[in-house]
Amino acid sequence: MKKWRNSLLLILMAGLSVAQTGDMVQPEVRRIGDRLACLCGSCKNTVATCQMLGCHYTSPARARISAMSKAGVSDEAIVDDFVKREGKKALAAPAAEGFGLAAWLATPVVALAGLGFIGWFIRRSRKPVVSAAPAMAEADVAKYQQAAERELSRFDE
């Protein structure tokens, strides 16, 4: 029984052959593909770096990039074409426009806010410089001295 099952699996393995097309990564595919997300749903790679052989998204995407590039279409136009077809999710990183700008700016803004906080913290927690000037006006000091002397003279009585 097990023998039969394993023989069937070997046949299945032979059946898992793929047509070796479109998986070779040419320089222009690597350059442009690095800006495009692989949308196969099971990886977080780009069209340039996805290594799944015969990936249903990356393989045709690479072929398309290669064909368009050979036809003289610019990098920007190829990327725009993918965005037109798939929407903004075709880009591996959000475009720096509209709400996508928030993706890029949030971390620097938070880091700057943190830096500001550290600056405030340092200023707040630094040792105060001891001032040479008396903290009270001389008239006030004299007033308190008189009061103290009055109190002390009562003890003498």
Add this chain to the structure above:
Amino acid sequence: MENIGALAIMLAFCLAIYSVVASLVGAWKKKPFLIASGERAVIAVFGLIVIATGILIYALVTSDFRYAYVAAHSNRDMPFYYKISSWWGGQEGSLLLWNFLLGAYAFVVVLQNKRKHRAMMPYVVATLMSTQVFFLILNVFPASPFQMLAQGKNIVEVQDGNGLNPLLQYWTMLIHPPVLYLGYVGFVVPFAFALGSLITRQPGDQWIFTTRRWALVTWFFQSTGILLGAGWSYAVLGWGGYWVWDPVENVSFLPWLTSTAYLHSVMMQEKKGMMKVWNIVLVAATFFLCIFGTFMTRSGIVASVHAFASSNIGTYFLVFLTMGIAFTIYMILGRLDYLKSESELESVVSRESSFLFNNLILLASCFATLWGTLFPVISEAVTGEKVSVDAPWFNRINIPIGLFLLFLTGVGPLLAWRRASSEGLRRNFQWPFVGMLALMGGLFAAGIHHIYALMTFGLCLFVTMTIAQEFWKGASAIAKKEATNVLSGMIELTHRNTRRYGGYLVHMGIVVMFIGFAGAAFNKDSTVEVEQGKSFQLGRYDLKVTSVNNGQTDNYVWQNAVIEASVDGKPYATLHPERRIYSQSQQPVGAVAIHRRLNEDLYINFAALSSEAQKPIVQVYIFPLVTWIWIGFWVLTVGTLVCLVPSKVKMTYARTEVVGMAGKHEKVAK
């Protein structure tokens, strides 16, 4: 048997609730017997979870396919050790693992503190058991591992199970989840003590001293778990990616970043009595990020390659997180008077300031990672359109942050406490800086023009020189004074202050890892369809497929390609990349062949046979320096172990003690 398992979990759930109530009422009414009873309930809870776990493992090992969980995640022909690892292969089992580890930690805490921290302990126990109640709720209600397969009213047994996901049938998966969980679950202990300290208005740093080792050990487990996961990804997924910024990877990284920040800033509290609020915030953030990570992995809120166990238990996590965070914020705000700083910052150029910057950078990285992970969800909610945030975005944001952190790793330890003089700065940094510039110039002249790689190598040398300088200065002084050699002096130096010099070794481990990361800038790869007996070339390697063979084991059938690699005409290595189909799941999986060397790994994946000519299609990769990542981990391990050894010289720091505002609060509980 199955009823006993379910009953044990149910009883553990009830006793955990009892433990929370008894501890809180005992502390409130000042009834020691209730407090003791709450602590004993912790022991009973752990005992019951051990029973439940034992029953599940027994069912897995004996292939009892009446259990739905066993049938879904195991099969008869799986090796014994993978049957055991099926315990955490699915949702219900991995939650039971959480409960098991949490119960074990709580058990140890109760035993360790039988006579210590009596004022704090009821609240520590209540916190630990509240978390336990939450995870037991999951195992009792939505994700019970003891559900039986049934037809009508009868329990039925299937012939064989589906088997464990083939991708998980790899040796690091035997230990990666438990180790990572030890790190995730472990931070509940420092959090419980922090909360206990807040509730009982502890003025000093008792909770810090008590949980210092817990924090370090759990941080080490987190680091190990993450590295084991990276190692698994590298060796199993077939393309050598050890980190792709997948959401599940990211959420495991978040608590590591905050706990690393905590391990640094806690020194400010120990030595100067500063940053008390901040340390509590960091411990709480680490704990809640651990819970958040579990929520993300299981809720399916973001798509992930690793979400093996996604389900609809997300709401439970959201409720727990909301309640926990709200309560913690309330407690912190209510106790600000007790968390006043005892010292002042004297200079911007000081060790204290370097810790502030270190924390800023770690938290900036934490924020960036969290933001990038959640941005697709946020963007879709705001604009209605899906966006992708993949590796290029994370690399662009996090690489500069990482490099700055590497720079601080070199600078921070050499700055003096209180105030660093310009003469001291010159003396400490002159040669490391010269070395860094010389190396970068040399590498540039040698043709390495990748800016991040150049900076990484330069900074790695900078940090190495600063650390070596520290060891050398201390060790040679001891060697001179005690008339011994420098090596003995170095051992003596380390033993005198294990935390400091162990910490340097941990930094060295990070440096070594960065060398490995920088190697990624020079990766090469090629996918080729090649006839048997014919050669092809990648980099300096000539590769020839000599044969393709078939075979089988009890668990899977395999097909491998024998590939001979030679360099300059001389034989270099013979590799056997393999393809497998697992008998039960019928899922094809590659088993790559890796020839590991210090300079580079030769990595081959036997991807398929071409459909037309039945020629082998192989994917070949050259990964320079990647082995240094794993070496860095071992250095980090040694450094952490050194940190855990008690120092020969006990460090004491004279400080004033702030006991809160007179008249506003109750008497301080000691």
